[in-house]
Amino acid sequence: MYDETDSSRTKTLDWKKRFNIIEGIVQGLLYLHKYSRLRVIHRDLKASNILLDDQMNPKISDFGMARTFAMNELEANTNRIVGTHGYMSPEYVMNGIVSMKSDVYSFGVLVLEIISGKKNNGCYDTQRPLNLVGYAWQLWNEGKGLELIDPSLDESCSPEEVIRCIHVGLLCVQDKAMDRPTMWDVVSMLSNDTMALPTPKQPAFFINISSDYQEPEVTEIKLEICSVNDVTISGMEGR
Structure with a gap:
């Protein structure tokens, strides 16, 4: 398991690798939502449910x-709400409505965590x-978006x-599900840097309800050496 206090391990996740992880998760969700025989909604997409192989390729x-x-x-x-606080979409938490856009919301949270190296359920305003x-x-x-970046990425990103x-992460965590992009849209947004992106609307963010609440850090993405028999959903090469 990755430990952000280990500086030598932190440096292995430079921006190229983090971008590759983001793209890999996109491809995994796109398969589940669009190309699988049955459409699969994960409902618990979070950092600790992303495994990395020895080449840092992600697996949901x-x-x-x-x-x-x-x-x-x-x-x-659904009458039974399952998932992890901080990653669940508002329509799912409040009304039990689950859809592909539920996973899109969780993905948006995960993108912001990967970029910042911070967990969503911390407190970031005095x-x-x-x-x-x-x-x-x-x-x-x-206009201070770059201040979100993990300081260890200064030289590599x-x-x-x-x-x-x-920008894409904020589009994915918008309050209304209908405003969020599909994973197919996200593929286009990340692969075409000349594509104009819509202005994000206010996200469905929640205040930190408890200073004692503990959630896995993004740097707790599990580093697992997968056997050749594992089915791994790998990402595209980072640009």
Whole structure:
């Protein structure tokens, strides 16, 4: 398991590798949502459910809470809310509505965590108990998006590419599900740097409800050497 206090390990996750991880997760979700025989909604996408092989290729894991849809189904109501606080979409938490856009929201949170090296359920404002999503939105509106970047990435990242990823992340965590892009849209947004992106609307961010609440850090993405028999959803090569 990765430990951000180990500086030698932190340096292995430079921007190129983090971008590759983001793209790999996109490809995994695109397969689950579009190309799988049955549409699969993961419902618990978070840092600790992303495994990395020895080449730092990501694999989405732990499908214990997943729900399958027929290809003509777009959403469903459920009386049992399962998932991890901070990664669940507002319509799912409040009304039990689960859809592909639920995973899109979780992906957006994960993108912001990968960029910042911080967990969503921390507190990032001295005046208000903003979580990472709220903090990212605040910085974005102040024109200070680059301040979200993990300091260890200063020398390895492309500012334009990072800002684009933050932009995509904020589009994915918008309050209304209908405003969020599909994973197919996200593929286009990340692969075409000349594509104009819509302006993100206010996200569904939540205040940090408890200073005692513990959630896995993004740097706790599990580093696992996968056997040749494992089915791994790998990412595209970073540009």
